[in-house]
Amino acid sequence: MKTDEQKIIDDAVSQDYKYGFVTDVEQEKLPPGLDENTVRFISEKKGEPEWLLDYRLKAFSHWKTLTEPTWALVDYPEIDFQSISYYAAPKPKKKLDSLDEVDPEILDTYNKLGIPLDEQKMLANVAVDAVFDSVSIATTFREDLAKAGVIFCSFSEAVKDYPELVKQYLGSVVPHTDNFYAALNAAVFSDGSFVYIPKNTRCPMELSTYFRINASNTGQFERTLIVAEEGSYVSYLEGCTAPMRDENQLHAAVVELITLDNAEIKYSTVQNWYPGDKNGKGGIYNFVTKRGACRGENSKISWTQVETGSAVTWKYPSCILQGENSIGEFYSVAVTNNYQQADTGTKMIHIGKNTKSTIISKGISAGHGQQTYRGEVKIMKNAENSRNFSQCDSILIGDKCGAHTFPYIDVRNSTAQMEHEATTSNIGEDQLFYCNSRGLSTENAVSMIVNGFCKEVFKELPMEFAVEAQKLMEVTLEGSVG
Amino acid sequence: MLKIKNLHAQVEGKEILKGVNLSVKPGELHVIMGPNGAGKSTLANVLAGRDKFEVTQGKMEFSGNSLVDMLPENRAGEGMFLSFQYPVAIPGVNNMYFLKAAVNAVRKYRGDDELDAVTFLKMIREKLKVVELDDSFIHRPVNEGFSGGEKKRNEILQMISLEPKLAILDETDSGLDIDALRIVAEGINNYRNNDRAFILITHYQRMLNYMKPDFIHVLMNGKIVKSGPKELAHELEEKGYSWI
Numbered sequence: 001m002k003t004d005e006q007k008i009i010d011d012a013v014s015q016d017y018k019y020g021f022v023t024d025v026e027q028e029k030l031p032p033g034l035d036e037n038t039v040r041f042i043s044e045k046k047g048e049p050e051w052l053l054d055y056r057l058k059a060f061s062h063w064k065t066l067t068e069p070t071w072a073l074v075d076y077p078e079i080d081f082q083s084i085s086y087y088a089a090p091k092p093k094k095k096l097d098s099l100d101e102v103d104p105e106i107l108d109t110y111n112k113l114g115i116p117l118d119e120q121k122m123l124a125n126v127a128v129d130a131v132f133d134s135v136s137i138a139t140t141f142r143e144d145l146a147k148a149g150v151i152f153c154s155f156s157e158a159v160k161d162y163p164e165l166v167k168q169y170l171g172s173v174v175p176h177t178d179n180f181y182a183a184l185n186a187a188v189f190s191d192g193s194f195v196y197i198p199k200n201t202r203c204p205m206e207l208s209t210y211f212r213i214n215a216s217n218t219g220q221f222e223r224t225l226i227v228a229e230e231g232s233y234v235s236y237l238e239g240c241t242a243p244m245r246d247e248n249q250l251h252a253a254v255v256e257l258i259t260l261d262n263a264e265i266k267y268s269t270v271q272n273w274y275p276g277d278k279n280g281k282g283g284i285y286n287f288v289t290k291r292g293a294c295r296g297e298n299s300k301i302s303w304t305q306v307e308t309g310s311a312v313t314w315k316y317p318s319c320i321l322q323g324e325n326s327i328g329e330f331y332s333v334a335v336t337n338n339y340q341q342a343d344t345g346t347k348m349i350h351i352g353k354n355t356k357s358t359i360i361s362k363g364i365s366a367g368h369g370q371q372t373y374r375g376e377v378k379i380m381k382n383a384e385n386s387r388n389f390s391q392c393d394s395i396l397i398g399d400k401c402g403a404h405t406f407p408y409i410d411v412r413n414s415t416a417q418m419e420h421e422a423t424t425s426n427i428g429e430d431q432l433f434y435c436n437s438r439g440l441s442t443e444n445a446v447s448m449i450v451n452g453f454c455k456e457v458f459k460e461l462p463m464e465f466a467v468e469a470q471k472l473m474e475v476t477l478e479g480s481v482g
Numbered sequence: 483m484l485k486i487k488n489l490h491a492q493v494e495g496k497e498i499l500k501g502v503n504l505s506v507k508p509g510e511l512h513v514i515m516g517p518n519g520a521g522k523s524t525l526a527n528v529l530a531g532r533d534k535f536e537v538t539q540g541k542m543e544f545s546g547n548s549l550v551d552m553l554p555e556n557r558a559g560e561g562m563f564l565s566f567q568y569p570v571a572i573p574g575v576n577n578m579y580f581l582k583a584a585v586n587a588v589r590k591y592r593g594d595d596e597l598d599a600v601t602f603l604k605m606i607r608e609k610l611k612v613v614e615l616d617d618s619f620i621h622r623p624v625n626e627g628f629s630g631g632e633k634k635r636n637e638i639l640q641m642i643s644l645e646p647k648l649a650i651l652d653e654t655d656s657g658l659d660i661d662a663l664r665i666v667a668e669g670i671n672n673y674r675n676n677d678r679a680f681i682l683i684t685h686y687q688r689m690l691n692y693m694k695p696d697f698i699h700v701l702m703n704g705k706i707v708k709s710g711p712k713e714l715a716h717e718l719e720e721k722g723y724s725w726i
Contacts, residue, residue, distance in 0.1 A: 429534065430570045437530050437566075438584035438640065439558035439591060448583065452574030452623065 019272065023105055029218065030087040036060060038086050039187050045087065046156050046190075049163060059176035059186030066180045072343035073372040073404055074312050076248070076285065084250060086188045088218045089132075127152055129193045129209045131222055139193075141205065148204050150234075151196035155223050158194035165196055169227055173256040173293045173320070181252040181314075182289045185221045189254070192222035197232040197263070206462060208237040219250040226256070228263035230296060235266040237465060246282045248311060253288045261296030261323065266304070268461055269317075270469055273309035275476075280339025280368070283311025290317035291347075294326035294355075302329040303346070304460040306469040308476040311340060316374065318347035321355035321383075328357040331457040333469070335476050336369030336401070345375035345406075350383040350416070357387070362454050363394040365401035366477055376408040379416040387417045394424040395453055397446065397477070447474045483508050483679055484529075484648055489540035491528045498524040500704030501540070506648065509676040513690065513715065514683045516701035517723050522683045523567060525701065526652040529681075530564040531557050545647065558584075559591025561647030565637040565654045571625040577636070578620040581606065581643055588644055606643065612672065613639050614665050631662035638669040650681045655689040667692035687715040700726060 030041060039060050043053040068079070127141035129152065145152050151162060158166050176186035193209040211222060228234055251273060257265050267290075276283025286309075292301035303317040319328030330346035348357035363371045377388045394403035403424050411418065427449055435445035451458070451470055458466045484506040491499040498521045506512055516522055528535045529542065531554035542549040544560060552560070572580065586596040597605065606620060613635040625633055634654050641649050654666055667689055670680065682695070690712065698714040699706045700723065708714070708726050 428570060431572055433530075433532050433554065434566065434570050434572070435584075436554035437558055437564050438580075438644065439555050439587035440583060441555050441587070444583065444587070448575055448580070449572055452572055455574035 019274070023108075028087075028089050030085050032083050032085045034081050034084070034086060034188070042087050042188055042190060046159070048159060051167065052159060055171070055176070056187050059183050060188075062177055063180070063183035063187055066183055069180055072314050072374075073370070074314060074341040074343050076312050076341075079250060079285070081184075084219045086219060086221070087190055089190075127205050127207050129154060129207075131191055131193070131209060131211045144204070149198040149201055150203050151194065152207050153194055155189070155192040155194050155225070158225075162194070162196065165227065166194070166225070169225055169256065169258055170223075171256075173258060173291050174254050174289050179289060181287045182254055185223060185252050185254045185289070188219075189221045189223040192224045192253070193226075194224075195226040195234060195236060197226075197228045197234045199229040200231040201229075202232065203234040206235050206237060208239070210239045219252065221251075222253045224253070224255040226258070226265055226267070228257075228259045228265050228299075230261045230263060233264045233266075235268070235462065237268045237270070237462065239270050239272070248276075248283055248285055250285045250287070251310075253290075255288070255290040255317075257290075257292030257301055259292070259294050259296055259299035259301055259323075259326075262298045263296060264300040264302070265292065266302045267292070267317075268465060269303075269305040269307070270461075270465055270472065271305065271307045271309050271313075272472060274311075275309045275338065275340050276311040278338050278367075280311070283340070284309065286310035286313045286315060288313075288315045290315065291320065292318070292328070293320045294323050294328060294352075296326070297323040297352075298325045299323050300327040300329070302327075302331070302460070304331040304457065305333070305344075306457070306461070306472065307332070307334040307342060307344060308472050310342070313340075313342035313344055315342075315344045316346055318349070319357065320349045320351065321357065321386075322351045323355075324352040325354045325356075326352055327355070329460075330357075330359045330361070330375075331460045332361045333364070333454045333457045333473075334362070334371060335364045335473060336366070336371045337476055338367040338369065340367075341370045343372040343374055345373045347376040348378070348388060350377075350379045350386040350388070353382065353384045353386075355383055355386045357389075359388070359390040359392070360456050361390075361392040362457055363392070363403050364397070364450055364453070364473075364477070365394065365403050366397035367401060369401045370404075371402065372404040372406065374406045374408075376410070377418065378410045379413050379418075381412045383413050383416065385415050385417075386413065388419070390418075390420045390422075392420075392422045393453070395427050395450070396424070397427045443478070446477060450477060483545060484681075485541070485543045486529075487541040489525075489528070489542060490538045491524060491535050492538055493524065493535050497538070498535075498704055499528065502701070502704070502706055504699065504706060506679045506681065508647070508679055509674070510697070511674065511680045511682065511693065511695045513695045513698045514681060514701050514706075515685065515687075515698060515715065515718055520701045521704045522701050523652055526564055526650050526681075526683055529557075529650055530554055530562060555587065556591065558644070558646075559588055561645075563641050563644055563646035563649045565634075565641060565649065565651040567652040567654075567656070569625045569628075569633045569637055571623070571628075573623055573626050575624050576620075577622055577624050578603075578606065580624045581620065581640065584640065585643055609639055609642050612642060612669055615639070630657040631659060634658060634666055635662065635669075638666055642669065642673055647677065648679045648681070650683070652683045653685065654682070655684050655686065663689060664692065687719045690715050702726065 039056045129139040139153050174182050176183050197203050273284035294301055301319050321328050328348050334342050334344050336342050361373050365371045373392045379386050392405050405422050432445050486504040489499055489502040537550050582602050695712050698710055700708040
């Protein structure tokens with residue numbers, strides 16, 4: 001039984017976070033705990049080949065030698081990795097051949113989230129892979145994509161249908177030895193998306209994966225791999241939500257991107273995991289490793305992220321600029337309200353000649369939110385004439401929140417050009433009063449000022465998502481000015 | 483329209499206004515002059531409802547409603563407008579977007595239908611002609627990178643778009659070259675009518691060469707110490723404030 005007070009709090013919070021409902025489906029769930037048998041169970045469940053099981057086991061034995069990183073400026077109680085369930089999947093009624101056979105409860109969930117999986121009702125020109133807890137439920141528009149030669153499917157299917165491609169690229173950008181969470185992910189990842197764009201192909205539609213955590217007490221460990229062959233282009237979006245629960249849940253994903261000569265990947269994220277309630281109870285721990293390798297000449301990888309959710313975020317989408325003239329970009333808006341904490345930023349590693357990178361980071365802290373920008377720009381010895389431009393701006397709303405900036409710069413070639421700008425400001429009383437005196441309420445004024453502040457990043461998002469991002473900011477910052 | 487009685491106000495514990503009395507009727511143009519630090523800008527900000535100024539004593543009524551506890555956005559809705567001495571920039575916010583949001587917020591408060599984008603654009607193009615600015619002006623971020631003259635003309639553009647009953651212009655003339663001064667003054671003159679009143683706060687009588695004020699008030703040390711006709715401004719310009 002909930003106390004009245006708790007109910008009032010829940011109600012208040014649910015107004016803010018409208019994706020907090022739970023879907024009642026029959027599910028198959030592994031009991032909490034992690035050992036070699038867990039890894040074997042997941043692999044067997046997915047009918048994986050021997051080499052992949054070996055890969056997982058190698059990662060698992062490496063993970064056991066590692067300790068949780070503590071250098072990030074975030075504070076949370078130690079995670080008990082034995083108390084988490086590493087696999088949860090809705091029980092399929094039978095083998096799925098088409099969308100008609102997906103559990104209607106789950107289809108309904110995605111409808112409620114505004115992501116109808118029925119192709120007729122979908123946003124025109126966006127193909128969606130829907131990942132529900134540990135498994136991919138459905139991938140839309142596959143036939144249309146297949147005509148263009150584009151592969152877009154769940155990771156599990158890719159392992160079955162395109163084992164050579166997966167084998168060639170899996171772990172090639174983020175090796176299982178990379179860090180604590182990457183090792184854990186490599187051992188227990190359950191599903192995710194796989195994208196392959198063949199040579200000289202411009203992907204005919206936006207690709208999108210929608211991640212949903214539903215089961216309680218479960219970790220989500222998805223794996224995304226995107227390969228863009230020579231002269232190809234793809235724009236990929238991911239969205240994430242989770243129910244409101246009092247306990248914290250772990251989400252530790254790995255994303256690897258590869259671009260060959262003249263290829264481009266544009267990767268956009270709208271991250272809206274449950275952030276916890278107003279008192280900091282519950283919420284997702286979002287510990288994610290995202291990295292792209294510009295292997296080819298003139299290739300380009302662009303990360304755009306809007307991070308409004310999660311209780312704790314630890315995330316640094318990065319680019320390794322190997323190919324000559326390759327380009328890396330990072331555009332980020334991160335919001336921390338109430339008791340949210342985020343330590344986020346990027347790494348740009350310049351290896352090839354004439355490589356260029358741009359970093360635009362906008363941090364907004366309100367309530368008791370704490371936020372850190374942590375970014376590294378590294379110019380290697382042979383990276384002649386490389387250039388970086390970094391701009392990190394923060395605004396604070398109220399006087400109980402914090403913003404911190406840690407730029408690391410490592411230049412080993414004297415022809416490099418580096419520019420770094422950083423500002424921190426309070427949302428101005430003078431700006432608010434100016435808006436008020438023109439008839440605008442404080443709430444509208446805040447959302448206008450904040451959206452203006454984020455404009456450089458929002459304009460990088462595909463249209464529909466830019467609108468969604470703006471709305472999300474309004475909801476996230478609701479009530480942040482007293 | 484506006485009645486101020488024995489108004490006292492302080493900022494950060496320091497009393498700035500020490501018993502101001504002022505009454506403004508529809509159609510009138512009042513000018514408030516006075517030395518630096520007399521409380522002129524404080525009076526303007528208190529009228530518009532700035533939070534950091536605290537009213538400690540006295541009354542302010544606007545169209546029959548007490549202003550003391552009214553939110554600044556509601557004062558705007560009721561028809562009060564403050565042209566700022568130093569208009570603040572809002573980076574990344576398109577000037578037109580800002581104006582449209584403001585116009586529609588005020589229309590909504592007054593029970594009028596909100597304007598759609600097309601109607602609004604048509605309206606704003608007319609108003610731009612008044613302040614002699616071209617279309618590109620409204621696509622720039624609010625006050626960001628504006629010259630001094632552009633900022634003040636933008637304030638006038640906002641004023642004529644929001645159609646207030648009472649406009650308070652806080653040193654709108656300072657920092658303007660002759661052309662900008664003429665444009666601003668004409669904007670105000672063309673906009674005067676029997677229902678609309680103005681309070682002009684200024685250091686100089688040069689803007690008054692372009693207009694016909696009904697009253698000149700001298701604010702010194704937190705009080706209005708002298709009021710008179712237009713000629714008083716000339717006298718002040720010649721003799722300064724010490725003779726009062």
